[in-house]
Amino acid sequence: MSKQFDVVVIGAGPGGYIAAIRAAQLGFNVACVDEWKNGKGGPAPGGTCTNVGCIPSKALLQSSENFDQAGHHFADHGINIQGLDMDVGRMLARKDQVVKQNNDGILFLFKKNKVTFFHGRASFAAKSDTGYELKVSGAAEETIGAKHVIVATGSSARALPGAPFDEESILSNDGALRIGDVPKKLGLIGSGVIGLEMGSVWRRLGAQVTVLEALPTFLGAVDEQIAKEAHKAFTKQGLKIELGVKVGEIKKSTGSGQAGVSVAWTNAKGEAQTLEVDKLIVSIGRVPNTIGLNPEAVGLKLDERGAILVDDECKTNLANVWAVGDVVRGPMLAHKAEEEGVAVAERIAGQHGHVNFNTIPWVIYTSPEIAWVGQTEQQLKAAGVKYKAGTFPFMANGRARALGDTTGMVKFLADAATDEILGVHIVGPMASELISEAVVAMEFRASSEDIARICHAHPSLSEATKEAALAVDKRTLNF
Numbered sequence: 032m033s034k035q036f037d038v039v040v041i042g043a044g045p046g047g048y049i050a051a052i053r054a055a056q057l058g059f060n061v062a063c064v065d066e067w068k069n070g071k072g073g074p075a076p077g078g079t080c081t082n083v084g085c086i087p088s089k090a091l092l093q094s095s096e097n098f099d100q101a102g103h104h105f106a107d108h109g110i111n112i113q114g115l116d117m118d119v120g121r122m123l124a125r126k127d128q129v130v131k132q133n134n135d136g137i138l139f140l141f142k143k144n145k146v147t148f149f150h151g152r153a154s155f156a157a158k159s160d161t162g163y164e165l166k167v168s169g170a171a172e173e174t175i176g177a178k179h180v181i182v183a184t185g186s187s188a189r190a191l192p193g194a195p196f197d198e199e200s201i202l203s204n205d206g207a208l209r210i211g212d213v214p215k216k217l218g219l220i221g222s223g224v225i226g227l228e229m230g231s232v233w234r235r236l237g238a239q240v241t242v243l244e245a246l247p248t249f250l251g252a253v254d255e256q257i258a259k260e261a262h263k264a265f266t267k268q269g270l271k272i273e274l275g276v277k278v279g280e281i282k283k284s285t286g287s288g289q290a291g292v293s294v295a296w297t298n299a300k301g302e303a304q305t306l307e308v309d310k311l312i313v314s315i316g317r318v319p320n321t322i323g324l325n326p327e328a329v330g331l332k333l334d335e336r337g338a339i340l341v342d343d344e345c346k347t348n349l350a351n352v353w354a355v356g357d358v359v360r361g362p363m364l365a366h367k368a369e370e371e372g373v374a375v376a377e378r379i380a381g382q383h384g385h386v387n388f389n390t391i392p393w394v395i396y397t398s399p400e401i402a403w404v405g406q407t408e409q410q411l412k413a414a415g416v417k418y419k420a421g422t423f424p425f426m427a428n429g430r431a432r433a434l435g436d437t438t439g440m441v442k443f444l445a446d447a448a449t450d451e452i453l454g455v456h457i458v459g460p461m462a463s464e465l466i467s468e469a470v471v472a473m474e475f476r477a478s479s480e481d482i483a484r485i486c487h488a489h490p491s492l493s494e495a496t497k498e499a500a501l502a503v504d505k506r507t508l509n510f
């Protein structure tokens with residue numbers, strides 16, 4: 032007789048492990064199956080986010096930012112450093128340690144919440160009288176039974192046709208986080224979120240970075256004014272960003288005795304170009320993970336992109352089978368996956384789990400950081416919505432001046448008639464933290480006047496948020 036569970040979660044990324052914990056909190060008998068292996072072949076729950084995504088990328092962004100500060104900004108404070116040096120090996124080891132702390136933390140949380148963890152791959156075997164049978168292939172093979180299944184199998188990097196990842200010279204996000212020496216020349220295909228974050232890491236450490244982007248506009252999903260400001264800052268830092276390009280043949284080369292990559296590309300004017308680099312990171316989006324899941328065994332439907340087809344409540348076409356996170360529609364973000372995981376566990380318990388897709392924040396952890404929630408000015412224009420805009424530059428914020436980081440602005444967009452906040456866009460220091468106030472405000476359907484009338488601590492970067500809200504009514508106090 033196979034082990035029976037009320038809920039089996041497939042995948043222990045942020046969507047899966049959070050769903051498992053919430054379901055256990057609600058009193059269900061829960062199992063979570065994840066196949067990710069650490070360097071020693073042991074379990075490494077946390078998915079892409081913990082192992083090769085959010086967490087390690089932020090660890091490297093922090094290390095490289097520290098190096099950049101020490102090299103270029105400490106002297107402004109009277110701190111002089113002779114012989115500044117970067118030990119890349121040590122930086123990578125620290126990053127691995129941060130990842131391990133997170134892996135261990137999740138295993139601890141499973142124990143604390145009495146979630147049974149299986150290390151291995153789960154696939155649908157059959158429908159059963161009580162729900163579903165799942166095959167788990169790990170160190171041992173076994174079949175487990177589930178009344179409810181939550182699929183949270185995540186996504187993987189998309190490769191360019193004819194240029195598979197070898198993680199030596201043609202790198203996905205995985206290899207991009209493990210480069211052992213600072214490459215002299217680094218190429219990136221795609222100026223999306225990964226391209227900009229990874230490009231920033233290696234640029235700060237001394238690589239000459241060229242980014243090739245197919246679209247003619249920079250960060251098309253970002254508010255135009257904010258994207259323009261960010262583009263200016265990145266270009267000033269030395270990131271070479273080519274827009275409107277067509278990438279052609281990619282060949283591995285052996286220039287100057289070292290393995291490298293040669294990329295044929297056409298620029299926006301239609302001129303043929305070649306980019307020779309030591310390493311090439313391909314970051315052109317991600318594809319949902321369903322290989323090995325065997326959805327056919329139970330008739331689980333996928334959409335044309337290979338994502339699991341779900342409705343607004345993460346219900347699939349099968350009774351009691353749910354799917355959350357990167358493997359379904361919507362933004363591929365860890366916090367979106369988590370919110371869906373919690374909501375599904377609550378729906379299984381008969382509660383009214385809810386995810387507000389209009390208030391999911393986005394953050395790009397470059398320097399300056401970029402963060403936003405709600406609609407952009409171009410979206411409002413396209414929808415014919417009448418709005419008022421207010422901006423406030425960090426240049427006029429006392430805390431930003433004290434920090435020595437005055438790039439960027441906060442921008443508010445509010446309904447012209449009701450003053451309800453429709454979008455908040457930030458480029459500048461600590462945008463990742465500042466955006467939370469805007470998310471709360473939008474969740475409570477606040478007006479810009481509400482934020483303008485709230486007392487904000489002085490001196491703080493959050494005063495720029497208050498001032499941008501005041502700017503909607505053209506009454507900034509410090510600009």
Ligand code: FAD
Binds near residue numbers: 084151186365
């Ligand atoms: P995943 O995290 O991909 O987890 C899925 C898990 O399921 C994996 O462990 C996988 O091994 C396992 N699995 C798959 N199939 C099976 C199977 N059949 N059996 C058992 N296990 C299986 N998002 C943010 O919000 N903020 C960030 O700063 C951020 N930074 C990122 C940086 C990078 C470089 C990358 C690549 C992504 C980043 N993301 C970020 C996106 C974020 O990582 C994803 O949105 C998030 O991990 C999705 O969570 P998930 O639970 O859906 O899937």
Ligand code: NAI
Binds near residue numbers: 224225313315362
């Ligand atoms: P992305 O969707 O952010 O960007 C991909 C870019 O590649 C786009 O600008 C696209 O126009 C371009 N592109 C596509 N095909 C191309 C081609 N053939 N030639 C040149 N350019 C091409 O995808 P990315 O950067 O791979 O990241 C995947 C996802 O991971 C993100 O969308 C995001 O959801 C998540 N992520 C989130 C982070 C965060 O929240 N801070 C950090 C990193 C990733």
